[in-house]
Structures are given as structure tokens and as C-alpha cells.
Amino acid sequence: MAREEALAAARDLLLSGGPAAVTLKAVGERMGVGHANLIHHFGSAAGLQGALMDRMVRDLAERIAAGLKDGAVALEPGRLMTAVFDAFGRSGASQMAAWLILAREQDRAESFAGVVRDLADRLAALAPDDARATERAQALVTTAAYMAFADGLIGPVLRPMLDAPEDLGRDLALKLTAALLAEP
Template identity: 45%
Template structure:
């Protein structure tokens, strides 16, 4: 399968995951969306599991890139907690990383998250550099802040929309809460 067609299949699979969850990511559904046969996708991905694995690799790479961009943004503008929050929330929500993380966690195949480890460490290091003058507890406070942002962004991506609707809250309510509370972890 030419690389363009492979990217098209992965883009379709991502949209199916975001729109309808992991059970929607089938060879037939992807083939129907991009106009190729089920057999064509099997030939190039090997199986549904091969397609799903390629999708996970692609999405993990995108999450790693998004975290890297957040690190660079923080290094160039350390006074912007909302920008950092938005970058992480966007990766989990619009980028599909929240649904991907849920899928990986529920499957129990956590090895797919291993490439994210370095990006998370880079984010912690960048925040630590920004607040290095704050004392010995910097690393502990920063890892707490990153845990808080990531867990909240994950939860917001997976269940935030219906929960906000139940509570009659605006779309960015979670982001506002995290941005407002984030400085309490760092100072």
C-alpha cells in the first residue's frame, strides 16, 4: 500500500476511534470509509490487530509531539499555565489521545505507552527548569502538577462532554479549573 493510502487508512481509523470508540476500528469500517476492500487492508496491515497497532503507534507519536511542543512553549513563555493546559487537553481531546489511552489501559497492553515516557520526562524537566529556584521539593511538586494535568485531560477527553452537559458547564470549564489550580502545585 503506498504511504499515502496507509496514512489515509490511519486517519480514517483515528476518526472512527474518536467518533465511536475502539470497537469501531475494524478493517471493514476503515475500508468502507476510504473506498478499499477489506482484503486490501489485510494485505497491507496483516490483520485488524495490525491496523490497530499501527494506529496506536501513530497516535502515540502525535501525543509525544504535542508534549514536546508544550515543553517548547513552556520554555519560551513560563508564565502561561493556560497555554500548557490547552496543549495537553488538545492532545487528549482533539488528537484522540484520551480515547487511545483508555483503549490501551483497558486492553492491558501498556507497552504501547512506553514511547510517551520520554515526552513526559521532558515535560517534567522543562517545568522543573522553570521553577528551579523554588527549592528542593520542585521535582515532587512538578510531577504532581503533570499528573494532575494529564489525569484531568484524560478524564475530560473520555467523559467530560456529557458530564459538563449534566452540570450545565461551558466546554472549557475543565481547562479553566486546571489552569487556575496549576499554580498551587508549583508555588
């Protein structure tokens, strides 16, 4: 399917070259088609970029939902943190989120915000007997999002400077999360 192939090529370009690399010409070259074919599917470069942002938000939601499957997070918080860090880092959600923010794409940012709110609601629902479940869930989501976002953007540059292990950011987020959840 040409649309799916174009979105995959656009994501690869975003991850390898940043938002400026996602052009109709570059995606067409990667696919071996003219940019007119892409205009047919997306209408414009902005349409392609918007479709990519939407796809990445959906992918982020699916990855996080998988981390919550069967209440696994209550037993294994590392599973959720790994899903969030993988989504922000390897899958490019940090690049996408930075792009949304810098491009002032508030409409697209709202779909991202929906993913964040849904995650907090689902986490709070895992502890129905905890009067502070909503507050704790918000703290967990904020910690995970801040740290995974930063790790996805600057981690690949910062870790080698410090000769730090690849999972340092995730491990620090887990420690902070454990401390937040242990508060009475």
C-alpha cells in the same frame, strides 16, 4: 499515501465510535478499498490498531512539545494546559489511553509513559534553581494528565448535564496547578 490515509480513517472511527469501531472492514469502507489492501500495510486488525496507538502517542508528544516551545510554559501555564487538554480531548488521546489501559497493551503504554516522563523532565528543567522542580513538575504533569484524561472521556457528557462551560476542566486544572506551584 494509503497508510497515512488508513490511520486518519482509523482515528476518525475511534473518535466517532470508540475502539470497537476500528476494524479493517470499517477503515476499508471509509477509504473505499478492500480490507486485503489494509492487511498488506498492517498485517492484521491488531497491527492497524497498534499503528494507530503509536501514531496517537507521537501526536500527543508533538502537541505537548509545542506547548513547551521556547519555555512558554514558564510564562504561560495555560498554553501547556490547553495543549494537553486539546490532545486528550479533540485529538483523541483520552480514547487512545483508555484503549491502551483496557486492552492491557503494556508495550504501547510504555511509549505513552515515555511522553509523560519526558514532559516532567522538560518542565523541571525550566526551573533549574528550584530544589523542588522535579516534584512540582510531577505534580503538574499528574494534574494535567488526570484532569485532561477525565475531561476527554466524560467531559462531553458531564458538562451539558451541569450546563458548564467547555473549558471548565482546563480552568480547574489551571487553578489547581497554580496552587501546587505556589507552595513553598
